[in-house]
Amino acid sequence: MKVKHVNVTEVGPRDGFQSEKTILKTEDKIKIINNLIKAGFPRIEVSSFVSPKAIPQLSDAELILNKVNRSPNTILAALVPNARGALRAVESKIDEIVVFLSASESHNKKNVNRSVKDSLLGFKEIADIAGKNNTPIQGDIATAFGCPFEGNISSKKLADISKEYKEMGFRGVTLGDTTGMATPPVVTQAINAIRDKVPDFEITLHFHNTRGIGLANVMTGLDQGISNYESCFGGMGGCPFAPNATGNICTEDLIYLLHEMDIKTGIDLAQTISIAQNVENLVGHRLPGQVMRAGHRLLSYSMDDVPTAIGA
Numbered sequence: 001m002k003v004k005h006v007n008v009t010e011v012g013p014r015d016g017f018q019s020e021k022t023i024l025k026t027e028d029k030i031k032i033i034n035n036l037i038k039a040g041f042p043r044i045e046v047s048s049f050v051s052p053k054a055i056p057q058l059s060d061a062e063l064i065l066n067k068v069n070r071s072p073n074t075i076l077a078a079l080v081p082n083a084r085g086a087l088r089a090v091e092s093k094i095d096e097i098v099v100f101l102s103a104s105e106s107h108n109k110k111n112v113n114r115s116v117k118d119s120l121l122g123f124k125e126i127a128d129i130a131g132k133n134n135t136p137i138q139g140d141i142a143t144a145f146g147c148p149f150e151g152n153i154s155s156k157k158l159a160d161i162s163k164e165y166k167e168m169g170f171r172g173v174t175l176g177d178t179t180g181m182a183t184p185p186v187v188t189q190a191i192n193a194i195r196d197k198v199p200d201f202e203i204t205l206h207f208h209n210t211r212g213i214g215l216a217n218v219m220t221g222l223d224q225g226i227s228n229y230e231s232c233f234g235g236m237g238g239c240p241f242a243p244n245a246t247g248n249i250c251t252e253d254l255i256y257l258l259h260e261m262d263i264k265t266g267i268d269l270a271q272t273i274s275i276a277q278n279v280e281n282l283v284g285h286r287l288p289g290q291v292m293r294a295g296h297r298l299l300s301y302s303m304d305d306v307p308t309a310i311g312a
């Protein structure tokens with residue numbers, strides 16, 4: 001089944017900014033999100049309604065949602081860890097709540113200070129609040145392709161959690177590769193296990209490029225017919241509660257690849273590159289993105305700008 005259109009979620013304002021020491025000004029974040037909406041992103045993770053003690057970088061979620069220029073073409077989503085976060089999110093008129101747990105007990109404990117079972121119990125409370133407000137829920141599974149403390153994650157576990165998500169009425173499941181441990185065979189196994197156990201449940205893939213094969217994993221996802229991917233401008237991103245967590249796959253690099261393969265995204269690549277360059281200026285250090293530096297492959301240069309090796 002050939003994928004012809006991909007839905008790209010920009011997670012930069014959440015995954016990107018949570019991993020950055022510098023806390024950006026709220027007004028700068030709002031401008032970036034407005035530009036992402038203009039560039040045509042169908043879905044953006046704009047922030048998290050988590051404890052500001054856990055992630056101080058994202059303590060301005062309400063302010064952002066109050067002021068951002070919403071569009072009917074873009075879903076604004078945010079992470080919610082508990083009932084308190086759900087109340088904050090619906091009060092801010094979030095379009096979609098994203099709940100999250102880790103496939104591994106140890107990372108779940110580090111990240112949200114509870115067992116996986118307690119996370120799932122807590123999601124029922126969140127689902128009640130969301131249901132009363134007609135707010136859809138997406139269920140993330142962090143450390144889905146491997147845990148930095150526990151190693152391999154069984155694909156059965158991913159399928160079991162996905163089944164619980166479906167039973168709670170969630171829109172779909174996102175498999176998060178928190179520390180870039182996914183490889184093509186691991187990705188294929190996870191997709192097959194979920195499809196076998198929970199047919200017709202939408203799968204989204206969220207890769208980090210920690211070991212340099214993020215886009216190879218996307219190619220595997222495409223081969224398997226998956227059409228939802230998450231990525232971050234400039235390749236920023238990472239979980240502060242996992243060792244060696246580095247950036248997400250880079251949005252501009254992903255969009256460039258997809259468009260070259262004649263897969264539509266509805267997103268403007270040039271505008272996306274300029275957003276990444278702007279974020280790089282704001283954070284004040286080099287981001288790992290590559291297309292934001294090299295440009296499109298057909299970008300041509302003047303011969304006068306390059307020395308001739310011999311005989312000039």
Ligand code: COA
Nearest residue numbers: 048049050051052053054055081082084085111112113239
């Ligand atoms: N919004 C704002 N504040 C919150 C909150 C929320 N959703 N949930 C809890 N808090 C506050 C509490 O009021 C308390 O503050 P206090 O110390 O001033 O009283 C503090 O945070 C701790 O709350 P508690 O209920 O005891 O939770 P905890 O210490 O067991 O932490 C979480 C649990 C889930 C709140 C916390 O671990 C968290 O926010 N994790 C998010 C991690 C994350 O976003 N990781 C990156 C994404 S993968």
Ligand code: ZN
Nearest residue numbers: 015176178238
């Ligand atoms: Zn991530």
